[in-house]
Amino acid sequence: MVKPVREFRELAVKSLNEFVYGTAPNPVKTKNGLVIGGGTVYPEVNLTLPPMNITESTMKIVRRHYNDMIEGILKRAKELYAPGVIIELELLPPTTINPQWGAEIHKILRDKMYEYEEKYGLKSAIRCTPNDTREMQRPPLMKQGEYYENMLETFALCARDGADFLSIESTGGKEVHDEALMTCDLKKAIFALGVLGVHDMRFLWGKIVDIAKEHNSIAAGDTACGFGNTAFALAEQGLIPRVFAAVDRVATVPRSLAAYEMGAVGPSKDCAYEGPYLKAIAGIPLSMEGKTAACAHLSPLGNIAACVADMWSNESVQNVMLLSAPAPTVSTEQLIYDCRLMNVAKEESLENAFKLRDWLAKSDASLDPQAYVLRPDVVLEISKEMVKETSPLARTKKAAALAVEALRQGVARKELNIAEKEMKWLDIMSSQIDTIPDDPDKLWYEIQKELDLAKWIPAEYALKVS
Numbered sequence: 001m002v003k004p005v006r007e008f009r010e011l012a013v014k015s016l017n018e019f020v021y022g023t024a025p026n027p028v029k030t031k032n033g034l035v036i037g038g039g040t041v042y043p044e045v046n047l048t049l050p051p052m053n054i055t056e057s058t059m060k061i062v063r064r065h066y067n068d069m070i071e072g073i074l075k076r077a078k079e080l081y082a083p084g085v086i087i088e089l090e091l092l093p094p095t096t097i098n099p100q101w102g103a104e105i106h107k108i109l110r111d112k113m114y115e116y117e118e119k120y121g122l123k124s125a126i127r128c129t130p131n132d133t134r135e136m137q138r139p140p141l142m143k144q145g146e147y148y149e150n151m152l153e154t155f156a157l158c159a160r161d162g163a164d165f166l167s168i169e170s171t172g173g174k175e176v177h178d179e180a181l182m183t184c185d186l187k188k189a190i191f192a193l194g195v196l197g198v199h200d201m202r203f204l205w206g207k208i209v210d211i212a213k214e215h216n217s218i219a220a221g222d223t224a225c226g227f228g229n230t231a232f233a234l235a236e237q238g239l240i241p242r243v244f245a246a247v248d249r250v251a252t253v254p255r256s257l258a259a260y261e262m263g264a265v266g267p268s269k270d271c272a273y274e275g276p277y278l279k280a281i282a283g284i285p286l287s288m289e290g291k292t293a294a295c296a297h298l299s300p301l302g303n304i305a306a307c308v309a310d311m312w313s314n315e316s317v318q319n320v321m322l323l324s325a326p327a328p329t330v331s332t333e334q335l336i337y338d339c340r341l342m343n344v345a346k347e348e349s350l351e352n353a354f355k356l357r358d359w360l361a362k363s364d365a366s367l368d369p370q371a372y373v374l375r376p377d378v379v380l381e382i383s384k385e386m387v388k389e390t391s392p393l394a395r396t397k398k399a400a401a402l403a404v405e406a407l408r409q410g411v412a413r414k415e416l417n418i419a420e421k422e423m424k425w426l427d428i429m430s431s432q433i434d435t436i437p438d439d440p441d442k443l444w445y446e447i448q449k450e451l452d453l454a455k456w457i458p459a460e461y462a463l464k465v466s
Contacts, residue, residue, distance in 0.1 A: 001392075001462065002202040004261030011384055012283025019376050020353050021309050021342055025283030028218060028266050030125045030164045032117065034084045036267045037285030037310040041342045043335035044086040044127070044270060044287050044313040045073050046296075047328045050320050054094040059101065063108060065319050070109045072329035074116040074124070080336045083343075084123040086287075086311055087113065088167075088270065089158075096131040096154050097147065103157035110162045127220060127287075128163035129269070130154040132171045142172055142200055142460040152207060159215035166212050167269045169225045172200020173255075175455040177227050181234060184244050184425075186251075186400060186432040191447055193227060193255045194396030195440045199461045201258035209263035219264040221284065223272035224252035229297075232273075232370055236298060241422045243407055246369035247429055250382060250403035253277040254395040260284060270313035273301060276374055279308055280383040287311035292334045295327060300368035303360040307376050312339050365415070369407050372416045378406050393440045401433050 012025040024037030036042065047069045054062055070087065077085045087109055095102040106128055113124040133147040134140045141148060155166055173196030180188035201222060212219040223229075228249040235245035252274045260266075266284030268275045270293075275286040289296075290305035293315035299305075306312060314331040322330055346353035357376065364371040372378065382402045389395040404426055410416030411423070437443050444463055458465055 001199050002206055002262075004202065004258070005263050006261050008257065008261070008281050009387055011280050011380065011387065013280045013380065016377055016380065017354075019280065019308055019380060020346075020350075020357050021306060022346055022353070024266070024279060024285035024310055026265065026285070028285055030218070031216070032123055032125070034086075034123050034125050039346070040083055041309060041339045042084050042086055042311050043077075043082060043332065043339050044088055044311040045328060045332050045335060046088040046090060046270065046314055046316040047073065048090060048316050048318055049092065050318045054092060054101075062105070066105050066108050067112070069319050069326065069328045070112045072326050073332045074112060074122060076325075076329050076332045077124075077336065078116065078120050078122050080333065082122070082336050082339075084125070085332070086125045086127060086165075088127040088129060088313065090129045090316055091131050091154065093131045093133050093136060096133050097136075097150055099150050099153040099157050102130065102154045103161060106158040106163060107161050125164035126162070127165035127167055128155070128158040129167045129169065130158075132168055135171045135174065139175070139454070139456045140171075140460070141457070143203060152211065155208060155211045156215065159211055159217040163217050165218050165220035165267065166208055167220045167222065168204070168208070169223050169269065169271070170201060170204055171226045172204070172461070173197040174226045176451060178230065179452065179455075181231055181240060181248075184240055184428075186244070186247070186429050187436050188447065188450070189248055190251055190393070190396050190400060190433075190436055191443055193224075193251055194393040195443065196461050197227070197255035198258045198392040198396075201255055202262055205259045205262035205264055219259075221264045221266055221268040221272065221278070222256055222259045223269035224249075224256050224274055225269070225271040227255070228252040228273060229271055232299065233297065235370065236300070241425045243369045243418060243422045243425045244429065246373050246407065247400050247403040249274060249370060250277070250373050251396050251400040253281075253383075253386065253399050254392045257281060258392070267311055270311070271315060273305065273374065276308050276376065276379045277383050277386075280379055281387055285310035287313050289313040289315045292331065292338060295331060301364060301371050301374060304364040304371045304374050306338070306342065307357045307360050307374070312342075366417055369410075369416060369418055372410050373403055373406060378410075382406060391438070391440070393443065394438045397433060397436050397438065400429070404429050404433070
């Protein structure tokens, strides 16, 4: 496994009095002077196309959509006196497979953002997020091949053309994790996250950090969207227990932390609900999403997700017409008003900011275990113990165990309601964790006979089949 360039052995956030939205121990500054984590919460608008095919023949329509979306977003941000706005361009598979298409779309947005800054003084920044197209080949090639090469080229072209932040929703280990979710097998999930996921993250983020340095961009961060968010989507549909999804979420933290071990500096990706743990440990600024992401997915984390956010996002919204305006423009307005409230509370006093933070937490935390594990005090307590472990697997295993115990304590203190039918899963998960060795080689030896090796290639993760 690639060695990290940084190690996190203690928390960057020492107490609840340092853990609040808008402020991070290690803020990030863009080339035009926007400071993320420096005191102000900024909206991050994520925009995408309506359902359509992307081909050479439709690229004219694609360009028009992106031009219309960015014009509407920036115009509304100017009209509402936003102190700044971040745009996230999540490139779709065809516009990552064809790097020139991705670069062209990025330039449409970037040029319009420059124009609004020059004409109106509206500061903005853009996050470029290529699609992890490696998974489009089955079984995936993680370190080689056309999909991998084109993905890196897309990063490089957009960074060259002025992308402020580079991010991705990487998928290393997802095949095994998906299998684990279907059977609620925590041992497999921890292997996927703490062995496969960390290995791939360290490899990939070493490359992304190098691209960012070469082109004066900021390596921002990853997300466990394909892992923890898949779990919470399944839990929302009643297909797996909510407590399993909550524990799985905390277990994703060491995997996502690997980006920062390799030199990323934030802000983290909006759909990384594990973000509060990353801020507590690495001190990086966060983008988070909650109630204003209902345009993309439903969630039990609508308010609590904002507690320690430094940017507030809508996840992703299609360019469709609503009664008032196109949906990306509507999302922009919603995000600006949310950020305005948080910023005004903080400007009046830090005490008011803490009060709003605690209200946001209290409104969600007791109603769902997935929300409870995002309570700022719970995040700090788990993070403090997690970082005492030194290996990714041991940290992932410890994270899961600490999450189970936190849920137990929450129920015992009457701070958390868990459905009776789910309570037994706390004991089941504890038993599963007890069977997991701390040595990744030993775990691989034990678990390989239980895995479908036709779905992924162990050699891509430096593993040999015995």
